Amino acid sequence: MIENSKGIKIVIVVFSILLILTAGVAAFDNIDKNRLHLPVNGSVGMIHISWMTPDFEELVDRSDLIIVGTVSDKYGAWNTEDGSKPPRYALVSTGISTYYEISGLEVLKGSAETVTVRAPGGTTGGYTTTAEPMQELEVGDTVLLFLTNNYDSEGNPITWYHIGFPTVFIKNGDGLFENEFYGEISIEEVEKEIENSKE
Structure with missing residues (x-):
């Protein structure tokens, strides 16, 4: 009877250990499957931005560079140091930006020979x-x-400028530049405001 009882206890202990091991393997397998099911392609997040919209005089005054130009190239890149794809666990937190190269520059304020801007x-x-x-x-x-100047972690100027919705005006069919926040404006009006900001 005692021998039987010992045998039953051993079977129960072995069975319990097997159950625990099986549960552990299943849990790790589930974690691994979840890791593998992060998006292979498709959406990796949405950013909603509350832009600050200063009055037009302040926008002109605080801009380091004001230019007119043509978008000559457009490409997306990950927000990593070298623009390469991050590991899967960081896809959502890293995000992607769009870079626009601007050519045929007419500089109204500041100084620049080439300009690349970045947008979220x-x-x-x-x-x-x-x-x-x-x-x-x-x-x-x-x-x-x-545009305002951007700097790296060591304080050196970097080659791209970050653009926000309020700082971008697109030329329309009437030859004026417009955006949703400020409406239409001509180059002459911008130049006049740049002169006023120097006084």
Whole structure:
């Protein structure tokens, strides 16, 4: 009877250990499956931005560079140091930006020979980050941009400028530049305001 009881206890202990091991393997398998089911392609997040919209005089005054130019190239890149795809667990937290190269520059304020601007949201390698509200530019658009300098972690100027919805004006069919916040404006009005800001 005692021997029987010992045998039953051993079977119960062995069975319990097997159950625990099976549950552990299942849990790790589930974690692994969840890790693998992060998006292979498709949406990796949405950003909603509350833009600050200063009055037009302040926008002109605080801009380091004001230019007119044409969008000559457009491409998306991950927000990593080298623009490459991050590991899967960081896809959503890293996000994507769109870069626009601007050519045929007419500089109204500041100094620049080449300009690349960066906007939140974009697509690269089948992945997309959506940003709202954001005006998407297309190659061939003529734009008026109000830009501020950007610096790296060591304080050195970097080659791209970050653009927000209120700082981008697109040329319309009437030859004026417009955006949702400030409406239509001419180059002459901008130049006049730049002169006023020097006084």
